[in-house]
Every structure is written in structure tokens, then in C-alpha cells.
Amino acid sequence: MGGAAALLLALAAVAAALGCAAAEPPQQERSALQEFLAGTPHERALGWNASVPTCDWTGVRCDAANATVLELHLPGVGLIGRVAPGTLGGLQRLQVLSLRDNRLLGDIPSDLFGLTQLRKLYLQGNLLTGAIPAEVGRLASLEHLALSRNNLTGAIPFALNNLTKLRSLSLDGNSLSGSLPSLSIPRLQVFNVSYNDLNGSIPSSLARFPPESFAGNAQLCGEPLIDKPCQPPPPGVVVPSSKKKRKLSGAAVVAIAVGVGAAALLALVLLALCAVHRHRHAASGEEEVKATPPTRGLTPSTASGEMMGGDFTSSSKEISAAAAAAGGAAERSRLVFVGKQGPGQHHYSFDLEDLLRASAEVLGKGSLGTSYKAVLEEGTTVVVKRLRDVAAARREFAACVEAAAAAAAEHQNLVPLRGYYYSKDEKLLVVDYLPGGSLSARLHGSRGTGRTPMDWEARMRAALCATRGVAHLHTAHSLAHGNVKSSNLLLRPDPNAAALSDYCLHQLFPPAPARPGWSSGGYRAPELVDARRPTFRSDVYSLGVLFLEILTGKSPAHHASLDGADGAVDLPRWVQSVVREEWTAEVFDAELVRMGGSAEEEMVALLQVAMACVSTAPDTRPDAPEVVRMIEEIVGGHGRTTTEESEGTRGASEEERSRGPTP
CATH class of the missing domain: 1.10.510.10 (Transferase(Phosphotransferase) domain 1)
Structure with a gap:
């Protein structure tokens, strides 16, 4: 009897398992997926075969009972063109949609704004155009919204404030314009509107986010952009109106002309003195290098081998010898500045002579060469990396450094590369000095x-x-x-x-x-x-x-x-x-x-x-x-x-x- 009961239980379990396996989402959802794929051109076969259960299709995820579609993940599958209208709106219980890194065109599909259970929407890395519609505020369950790296235009809608559950909002890399709305979303932890065309002051409700969240918007100002405050004219300072133009008196014109002439004459005298000094210094540099090879005496005070930012304290003048080792080639080689120097970045204007006169200390030796902290007479501090065993010719060297500098100029998580010096005997790189040290030294x-x-x-x-x-x-x-x-x-x-x-x-x-x-x-x-x-x-x-x-x-x-x-x-x-x-x-x-x-x-x-x-x-x-x-x-x-x-x-x-x- 007991055996019969056990057999019945086993058969019931098998029947239940078969029932679950046979479960399918509603026909409406299956049809919505098929129409979406048929109406949206794509380069890659996804294997959405009618003989395969819907919940086993590539990128489709259902609930535990296979009774409804909850998620659709199709990143980087080669979707091209506009999303077929009237398709994705049929997935009424959809919670996650990822169509990122494709080549979708046109406006953000209006079907999506009816998906009230949607929690995560990833559309970044496409070619979407048009404005972000106010209807996005209807997605009350949304926690993550990523629209970065598209071609979206227009203003950022105030309706985003309706998304009270939102935790991340990524709108960077578009062409959005206008001022930033005052978004007061308590749960928002990740916010990025960098590299758009936004203007005006940053609302106080968004000032808690880091500066890189707002980078690349030339007309934005205020906290946290410390170098771009939104300040009115100081009291007592009158801003001249374009309608009231004052003419300079004759005496003022004469004074300006005399001043300009004197400045020009002084500049010519200084240029002549610099030329004489450069000639004498190059000659003395050759003699000094012959007497004391620059590769000696560079041992740092500790053997940790850290580059840029270690705890070395030994001071030296080897940076002068490193640059002067080029000797007579100084007339042919020069310090070349590279990369963009955008708003908020220090604009360097020193030359090789300034580096020769700089006080320096060894920061460390690494796989690429030796690094020095150089303090110029004007007070600017940079790091000079003296490269060893370089095999690249001048043109290849310059192209490589230019490409690296261009990449770094666009991102704050890359140390800015400012310039280089190339001669037969010496190859130097000039980068920004970060006083905080390295992660290795900290750990x-x-x-x-x-x-x-x-x-x-x-x-x-x-x-x-x-x-x-x-x-x-x-x-x-x-x-x-x-x-x-x-x-x-x-x-x-x-x-x-x-x-x-x-x-x-x-x-x-x-x-x-x-x-x-x-x-x-x-x-x-x-x-x-x-x-x-x-x-x-x-x-x-x-x-x-x-x-x-x-x-x-x-x-x-x-x-x-x-x-x-x-x-x-x-x-x-x-x-x-x-x-x-x-x-x-x-x-x-x-x-x-x-x-x-x-x-x-x-x-x-x-x-x-x-x-x-x-x-x-x-x-x-x-x-x-x-x-x-x-x-x-x-x-x-x-x-x-x-x-x-x-x-x-x-x-x-x-x-x-x-x-x-x-x-």
C-alpha cells in the first residue's frame, strides 16, 4: 500500500513538472515578440523558432511558471533602424528591457511608456534622435534609465521627477540642451549628463553628484564645478551696456599707443637675451653631461619601485641632466605640448629651458623608466617621465603620444598627458602631478x-x-x-x-x-x-x-x-x-x-x-x-x-x- 502511495506521488510530481514545462506566456506576448523581431531589421539570427518555447528564446526571460515575459535582453545583437511600432507595448508585465549598443534609429519608442511595471530600461549606445518625451514620467516603477551615447536633443523633462524610485539616470553623450531641471529624487545614486549642450546653473538638488557628472557642458556652472562658479558681478561693478558706448579721449589713445610700443620693444629685448642664454646654456649643458653621466645617482631612497606618487624624498638635479643629454640637438628638438586643455584644466606654457632650471626629486623607477617630480620656477609642479629603451621613431612616437593625450583629455579617470620631448638620446613625457600617491603605496x-x-x-x-x-x-x-x-x-x-x-x-x-x-x-x-x-x-x-x-x-x-x-x-x-x-x-x-x-x-x-x-x-x-x-x-x-x-x-x-x- 505504501509502495502504491509512493508511486502515485512520483507520478503526480512528473505530471506537475510536465505541466510547468508546457506552460507558455499568453499569445499576446508571443505575438508581440515575433512582430518586434520581424519589424525591426537585425544582423544576427536569434533563433526565435516557433518550435522552441518562448521562454527559451535568446534574451527572453519569464517568471518561474513560464507564464509571462518579465525581461528582454538584446544588447549588441545588430538591431538596425526603427523599432517596429505597436510591438513591445504588448509585453505588459515587462520589468527589464535592454536594447543597448545596437543601431536603433528614430525617437524613443512610444510603446515603452505604457509598460508601467518596467524597472530597468537600457537604450544607451544607439542612434536615437528627438527629445526625451515627458511621457517617460509615466514609468513610475523605473529604477534605472540609461539613454547615454545617442543623438537625443531638446531639454531634459521635468517629468523625470515623477520617477520616485529611480536610482540611476544616464543621459551623457547626447546633444541635450537648455537648463537642468531641479530633480529631487531621493533614491537617485548615479547621475550623468556629461558631454551635452546644457547651460545655466546646476540646481542645488543635483550639486551632490561629482563634477564628472556634468563635464563637457561648457555653459554649465555652479557646484560641484568649483572652477566654474555662477557668480553675479561684485557689488559696485557696473557691467557696460551695449547701447552705451563710451569713446576714449585723445590722451587715452596716445597713452595706449605708447604703452603698446614700449611693450613690443621690451619683448624684442627679452627675445634677444633668451637666445643668447639658450646658446650659452646648451654649450654648458654639453660639458656638464660629459663630466657627469645623467644615469648615475638616480637611486630612489626606497626600493618600492612606485611610479608617480610614491613616498620618495631624495632630491636631485637629474631631470636637468636628462633633458640636457640631448646636447646640441636642443636646437632641433623641443618640448611639444599635446592634448586638449579644456575649461578647468591648467594651461601650461613652460619650455625646455624651464624644465632644465626646475628643482626635481625622484619619484621612482618603473618598467617604462624613471619618474621625477619637477617644480618649475613659476610654481607649477609636473611629473617628467624619462623613458628608457624606446624603439619608436620620432613620427611613431609623436603619433602614439598624441593619441594617448587625446583620449585622456576626455576622461577624468586618466592622468592628463601634457607634452613630450624627443631627441636621439632622450625621450621625456610630461604629465600632471597628483600628490595623493598610488593605490599600491596606499595598500x-x-x-x-x-x-x-x-x-x-x-x-x-x-x-x-x-x-x-x-x-x-x-x-x-x-x-x-x-x-x-x-x-x-x-x-x-x-x-x-x-x-x-x-x-x-x-x-x-x-x-x-x-x-x-x-x-x-x-x-x-x-x-x-x-x-x-x-x-x-x-x-x-x-x-x-x-x-x-x-x-x-x-x-x-x-x-x-x-x-x-x-x-x-x-x-x-x-x-x-x-x-x-x-x-x-x-x-x-x-x-x-x-x-x-x-x-x-x-x-x-x-x-x-x-x-x-x-x-x-x-x-x-x-x-x-x-x-x-x-x-x-x-x-x-x-x-x-x-x-x-x-x-x-x-x-x-x-x-x-x-x-x-x-x-
């Missing part, structure tokens, strides 16, 4: 009494800034960084937190073969055999190692095996071995654990992102923009490891995940 510096540990929030900001900088190089300029590591991530006190240095310079140097199976310095991807040919995927691997360094507090370059075996094991493999043994808590930096707090979920989330980045198979690594989204989701979502966006990418496109050719 691995002296851990003695009195040291303030780097807290979790600061580490997460550093990770996000590094990833944003790499993503910008990849997506906006098709450039690989090629040298991502903690000593090249420089810290600063502002909300932007950190910026990457030593980017895109790999092609200047001769080939550097890697030892098979070993990551040089702990950051190099295992498939990379020539450091001169990094890929987007190898950059992502290096980012993953950087995340592990942030989490563990261990230096990838010096991490040794803990199991007593001979030799060293790289940081990713050590972390994998610890996690495999289910000792995940042992991975995290003891300093983080001692500080306590409620960051454990976020630490585990970043650990999972890091492990995806350091996958030994390059094609399975996420791309840099996807990693940015993952980390932003951790910061905004309190521990979720990936956004629906990243999951949608995995479900919709294997090809997209493997893209990223060698630049």
Missing part, C-alpha cells in the same frame, strides 16, 4: 602603528575609477591600456578618486616576451606573449587582478604560495584555491575585516566580478563597459554581483563578450 605601504588603513568605500571608488578609465580607452578610442596595475592608479582627494597613468605606450618599446604560463608582475594575462600587443581582454584580466589586490591587500608581484610548494603562485590562482576550499573569508584583507562595517556582501560581489575578469579563457571575460556596470550595480545595489545588463549580455550574445581585437 602596501608601512602597516605599522599610526597608519590609517584604506577603507572599503575608498577601495571601491578606486576600482570603479580604474575600470571607467579602461572602458573609455576601449570604447571611445579603440585603445588598449596595456599597463594596468596598482602603481599606475593614482589617488586624489576629490570624489573622482583616482586616475590611471602609463596608458597606451606599449607600442613605443621593443617586444617583451612573457614567460609561458606566468603573468609578468602579476598582472599580465596568461595568453599575452608580447607586452607590445595587449588586447581589450588582457586589460580586463589586469583589472581583475587589481580588484583581487584591493580585496586581499596582497601584492600580485610578491605573492607566494601558502602551501609550502617551491616557487610562487599568482594571486588569481591563490584566490581560486582558497575559494575552492570554501574559505572565502580568508581571502579578504585583514585590515578590512578589522574595520568591520556592513560591506561583506559588496566584498563578495566584487570578488565574483574579479574572478570573471581573470578567467583563463579570454572569450569568457566580460568587456570593460560591462565591468563598469557590474561595479556600479554593487555600489548602488548593496551587494548584487551583476546587473541584469551583464546577465543579458551573456544570454544574448557570445560574440559581444568575445569582441575586443588587438588595437
